[in-house]
Amino acid sequence: DAGVIQSPRHEVTEMGQEVTLRCKPISGHDYLFWYRQTMMRGLELLIYFNNNVPIDDSGMPEDRFSAKMPNASFSTLKIQPSEPRDSAVYFCASTGTAIANYGYTFGSGTRLTVV
Amino acid sequence: QKEVEQDPGPLSVPEGAIVSLNCTYSNSAFQYFMWYRQYSRKGPELLMYTYSSGNKEDGRFTAQVDKSSKYISLFIRDSQPSDSATYLCAMSFKAAGNKLTFGGGTRVLVKP
Numbered sequence A: 001d002a003g004v005i006q007s008p009r010h011e012v013t014e015m016g017q018e019v020t021l022r023c024k025p026i027s028g029h030d031y032l033f034w035y036r037q038t039m040m041r042g043l044e045l046l047i048y049f050n051n052n053v054p055i056d057d058s059g060m061p062e063d064r065f066s067a068k069m070p071n072a073s074f075s076t077l078k079i080q081p082s083e084p085r086d087s088a089v090y091f092c093a094s095t096g097t098a099i100a101n102y103g104y105t106f107g108s109g110t111r112l113t114v115v
Numbered sequence B: 001q002k003e004v005e006q007d008p009g010p011l012s013v014p015e016g017a018i019v020s021l022n023c024t025y026s027n028s029a030f031q032y033f034m035w036y037r038q039y040s041r042k043g044p045e046l047l048m049y050t051y052s053s054g055n056k057e058d059g060r061f062t063a064q065v066d067k068s069s070k071y072i073s074l075f076i077r078d079s080q081p082s083d084s085a086t087y088l089c090a091m092s093f094k095a096a097g098n099k100l101t102f103g104g105g106t107r108v109l110v111k112p
Helices: A097-102
Strands: A005-007 A010-013 A019-024 A031-038 A042-050 A053-056 A065-071 A074-079 A088-095 A110-114 B004-006 B011-014 B019-025 B032-038 B045-051 B054-058 B061-066 B071-076 B085-092 B106-111
Touching: A005 A088, A010 A019, A019 A088, A019 A110, A031 A074, A042 A065, A042 A074, A053 A065, A074 A088, B004 B085, B011 B019, B019 B085, B019 B106, B032 B061, B045 B054, B045 B061, B045 B071, B071 B085
Parallel strands: A010 A110, B011 B106
Antiparallel strands: A005 A019, A019 A074, A031 A042, A031 A088, A042 A053, A065 A074, A088 A110, B004 B019, B019 B071, B032 B045, B032 B085, B054 B061, B061 B071, B085 B106
């Protein structure tokens, strides 16, 4: 299994531009999580899906952020318009119902820099 | 106050020493406890998990949970430079909808 796959690994964009981050979860996992990590705030849960349905988006910082999961093997996190304070590492993680309480598998992250 | 507290470090130890890490938490509902290791510029990887109270050992790693004190620990014996990383604790409970709550992480440096 290739694990959780995120793209791109690095993204540098100008303020005001749209940014789309992508994630492919592990096959068979029915939970998908989007996290943001910064030095100041650590790992923050933004949104998570179960069976492609958003369950909790209370961590999404504002309306500029949106996430979709059109099918079991693909999810996107979009920021429009982007701002310098959105600079962070964004992680996607997945797990299965039977193992969810025993941990997630994280992707390698997308390092976003907004200038 | 955060739900899960963890000293950010850095914790610097000589090679071969025992590394002692801990987290305190406020929500008594937590029943599943995990430790993740995160190398620089990588995603967190699951190191160990325990359910409820007690100890669990895996090679050089020992995880302890004291629910009465709301305190969990991770010990690394015979530490190696390759153990240099950030260690994050995480916890959850069934009614949380499989949502993990993470500590802020402790950075560990093992010097050769």
